[in-house]
Amino acid sequence: MYKRKTNIWNNIDWLTVVLYLILITFGWINIYSAVYNDGHQSIFDITQRYGKQLLWISASFILILIVFLIDVKFYSFFAYIIYFATILLLISVLFLGKEIHGARSWFVIGNFRFQPAEFAKVATSIVLSKYISSFNLKIKKFKTLFTIAAIILTPVALIFLQNDTGSALVYFVFILVLYREGLSINYIFIGILITALFIASLLVDKLIIFFSIEIIALIIFILRNKNIKHIIIALITISLTTFIVWKINNLFNYNLSFYIVNLIGLTISSIILSIIAYWHKMNYIFIILGVLYSSIIFSNSVDYFFNNILEPHQQKRINILLRIENDPLGTGYNVNQSKIAIGSGGFSGKGFLQGTQTKFNFVPEQSTDFIFCTIGEERGFIGTSIVVLLFLFLLLRIIYLAERQRSRFSRVFGYCVASILFFHIAINIGMTIGLTPVIGIPLPFFSYGGSSLWAFTILLFIFIRLDASRLELFG
Amino acid sequence: MDIYKQRKYFIQIIFILVGVVYIIRLFALQMVDASYKISASNNVLRYITQYPARGLVYDRNNELLVYNQATYDLMLVPRQLTSFDTTNLCNIINISKPQLIEKINKAKHYSYFKPSLFLKQMSSVTYADLQEKLYKFHGFFVQTRTLRKYPKKFAAHALGYVGEVDKAITKKHKYYNLGDYIGISGIEKSYEKELRGKKGVQIFLVDVHNRIKGNYKKGKYDTSAVAGANLTTTLDATLQAYGEKLMQNKKGSIVAIEPSTGEILTIVTSPSYNPNLLIGRIRTENYLKLLKDTLKPLFNRALMAKYPPGSTFKIITALVGLQEKVLYKSTQYSCHGGYHSGRVTVRCHYHPSPLNLIHAIQYSCNTYFCNVYRNIIDNSEFASTDEGFKVWRDDVTSFGFGNKLGSDFPNELSGNIPTSAYYDKYYGQGHWSSLTTISLAIGQGELGITPLQMANMTSTVANRGFYYTPHIVKNISNKKSIDEKFFVKHYTKIDSSYFPIVIDGMEKVVNGEAGSTARIAKINDIIVCGKTGTAQNPHGDNHSIFIAFAPKDDPKIAVAVFIENGGYGARWAAPTASLMIEKYIKKSVSRKWLENYILNCDLINVQTQDKHME
């Protein structure tokens, strides 16, 4: 017993721990600077955010101790119980939670606020690692894929219902973990295609989408066939039928829209082409047609879903996300102010507490989502690039540690930690410099807030603990 | 064993790629793009809100009623303060040193970093003085604002006023910041969104000497202010001014409406106040003074005072009787000094008897309408008093009584038409009858009607059975049209064929032989149709009421006049209404003796004793 414990302390990856401590210290200094005012100067003033953050940091150290004391088998053994308890919390916050900034995602007990969505990431990571590591699983069968989708999408749906779109989107980063564990690259392409089609359906006129899909199908056909005669026949059939439908429409005053005319033309011509293809035993044409029609149906149902099923405030959120809606004093305004703040920092920054942009309250949410502005303004390019490099170093270190695990559970968990941190870092910093959409998620270890700090701490240190015991864990 | 191990490289490459792209982007933002660099000389950005000009307000003939005047506010950012010559500043802006220190502390308390309002509305002379020396006072700058001005000094209640937003408003509406103006009453309030326009922001580079060095990034991040929309009101400035003049030294209200559109030509509340009293620095002080005034000049009588309509309501009783087929043009009742039934007596004055409907209106016979009212309620077609009363009430409320009309004023009241539930509660169910409520027949009792509702009823009669919701704005400069609801015809439950009979009676009221109740309102070559009324007032002298429209065919104006403690309707209200009609239709008043009679009438300083019945 004694021997095993010393082993653990010796096997801890102190490099990661030191990285964590550096980030958290730098983070606190920035919160101090972001909310600093001449009236309150004591760092322990808990009426101020930096004072509170100091409390959260101290609490994190206690959490780290607890994580180290818990046996490593605990997570794998209780994975499902932890997961279901978290789902219950996510459901109950919908009914018992308090709405803050439009999202009903907080439990409020006295002065203490707690956001279950932050901890749901930990629980989902644990259960995903447990499921994938069981029975040498291959991520190929439909049943397996379905179970994984259910594990990930249940918290996503609940968090989306809480109106916390940002936190819900984080879960899509698990696709990186699945990819590492053998998910076919085709699924990732299909995922990207569906996302692209989804966004295009909202952004672009449906006629353009229709023709784009039609042209893509034709290109695939040309790539497969290469017979000039066949291509010309296909082109002539489609144009001719569409033209005839158009003529009939005009002649009899059916008043069909141009879109419907094209749709009918395409349907008739594809029936003709299918018969010809059937004769010539060109079966691949049916796959092309299948993809073509499912894309058209999908694009139309997105339109319907968006306009008829989503609530106006959800529509607005998606619109802002996709930059359809231009809100000068809303999201776009924040990004402009944020870019000014970061840009004004120059090479070495204005110095500690000297930021004017962040101080004037022109950058909103400066201690939470836009904390990176303070770094940019006061620390300049030196500060921002060091922070980015520190984060990159941490991510690569976690991947390195994950790859040296003997247990698949530990490895999957390591990838979960790296992916979640990566998504938060990339999206949060990206939005402050205008590269990614404005999604309200915190910058790990930097943003003000107990729940997110603790969730990231627990996530990272469970992995450090797993790594420390890597010699005991197999399979 | 682990055939996917090489996939780790792909993930690592994604991480590194994102890291590299972000560092390049940061390099571009912070190092390459020089325009973001303002740190070198410790310069700061100053955000100056561009306040749009609030929309102007015109009358129906494009006479200017409300405009803006520039003023200058001194602002302070406490964090930028350095030591300065306090005596010098105190002298320029004319405040004492303790005041200066208090103001600085107040600004610090609000925020170190955000600009605070330091001194409101400096004169242009002070501003010119200060502008030259402003560079000596770091942290101070001047912001230009505008104040409302009312060149006509009238229609204070209708136009309303603007004031600074308070904390509650800034929390509720993100558009407003402390110190912004917002419409608080009248059309300033109901058309706030149209009038205010949209604020803009300009970002300037300011050097260490607090001097503006130029636009930041050539104005790339600036937004320009959008001026507020101008409003054309339905008011006729000449008529409004005339109405307010006639109402001098009297308490009450005049509302005049153009029946064919529902446009409010005049809306007078008396006593009123000069709207220029409630602007800028003097507003709070004057507001408190007006609030303390025992004559309640801030009380908007035209929209908020509820009066029993008195005999003017006989018009409604007649129309409901005709509609419910308990009254015909030829129906006659005789009257011998009053209506008697059981222990109830409603007295009447001397007039010929018996009377048909037209003459009953002409002589305003109480007995006649008591009979009509009882026949409506006790109609044998209905099973109970309750049912009869509900029919009566439905017909009455279809004139817009008992509910808010839905005009474009922010603080309209609904008045009161009692319900059967009210009497059930008051007398007990089944313990009241048409006789218990007989005073409703002649417009007394629990009825409460606002002057606006009364003018609207007059307009409805003039239109022979419908009204357009009264409104005060007819055009908004940046919109195609005002609210569609003002173009909807509201029909009453009375068939339009019944109106001409009643209108004939109203014509006789003014133009009939001796004994008609309001011959004083007669105008040569304009057929005025009217009806007098006297509202019983338990607190003092009765209120004088008159409603009228003219000309009889194709009416141009419908007017309701209420004069508190003015005695019977024909005494003050009828001549006032008549003068208003003459002024509007003929553009000038020929009956100078009548005008002087009204102008010299003082019901406030000398309480006249007048206990006449009609």
Ligand SMILES: [Zn+2]
């Ligand atoms: Zn009589």
